[in-house]
Amino acid sequence: MVKHKVHLLVPASRDELLVVRLTLSGLAMLAGLDVDLIGDWRVVSNECCDCLLHREGKTEQLEVCGGVDEGKLTVSFSAVGAGEEQPMSAEDADIVYGVLSTLLPHVELYADVHGVSRIVCSMPVSGDGSHE
Numbered sequence: 001m002v003k004h005k006v007h008l009l010v011p012a013s014r015d016e017l018l019v020v021r022l023t024l025s026g027l028a029m030l031a032g033l034d035v036d037l038i039g040d041w042r043v044v045s046n047e048c049c050d051c052l053l054h055r056e057g058k059t060e061q062l063e064v065c066g067g068v069d070e071g072k073l074t075v076s077f078s079a080v081g082a083g084e085e086q087p088m089s090a091e092d093a094d095i096v097y098g099v100l101s102t103l104l105p106h107v108e109l110y111a112d113v114h115g116v117s118r119i120v121c122s123m124p125v126s127g128d129g130s131h132e
Contacts, residue, residue, distance in 0.1 A: 002029065003030075003032045003068045003069065004068045004069075005025050005065075005066070005067040005068075006023055006024075006026075006064070006065070006066050006067070007021050007063075007065050007068065008020060008023055008062075008063070008064040008065075008106070009061055009062075009063050009064075009066070009080070010061065010062050010064075011060070011061060011062075012052070012053055012059040012060055012062050012080075013060055013081070014053065014110075015055075017045070017049050018061070020045050020049055020062070020064055021042045021045045021046065022077060023064070024041050024042070024044075024045045024064070024066060025038050025041065027041075027044055027067075027068070027073070027075075028041045028073065029047060030068065031068045031073045031074070031125040032125055032126065032127055033125060034070070037123075040103045040104070041073075041075075043099075044075075044100060044103055044104060045064075045068045045075075045077075045111065047096065047099050047100055048077035048121070049062055049077060051087070051093075051096045051116050051119065052077060052078070052079045052116065052117075052119070054115075055114045055115040055116065055117070056066060056114045056115055057125060058116075059061050059079040059080070059081075060080060061080035062075075062077065062078070062079065062080065063076075063077075063078040063079075063080050064076070064077050064078075065077060065078075068125060068127070071124055071125060071126070072109055072119065072122050072124055073122060073123055073124075073125050074121070074122035075120070075121050075122070076118060076119070076120045076121075077119045077120075077121075078117065078118040078119075079114075079116075079117050093116055096109065097109060100119070100121060104121045104122065104123045104124040105122075105123055105124070106120075106123065106129065107120070107121050108120040108121075109115065
């Protein structure tokens, strides 16, 4: 069972990134992460949202879903309205993948005809997530 879960749907605008950053910072805090790791998740949220905002096609909304489950914090960032997705190799998005993989142990990129359409990131957490 997922202990903590968030689901955001925000307009695809840099003005909304603060909402995403603060929400993920709160989720990371609930997962028991220290201040440095919470800061890493803030950078991850910026990088993922920037990547999705710079797709070739028009992205109208960003969807961010995250949760703490079975000792792992996982967050998915998606461009709403993206076409059919397919796994994307690290070579196709070296810069994004490089930045994210220095911060988190698990990063997956998915693409459609307009570029990266979804990014899934996760890391193990040692806290029991019982912060209420």
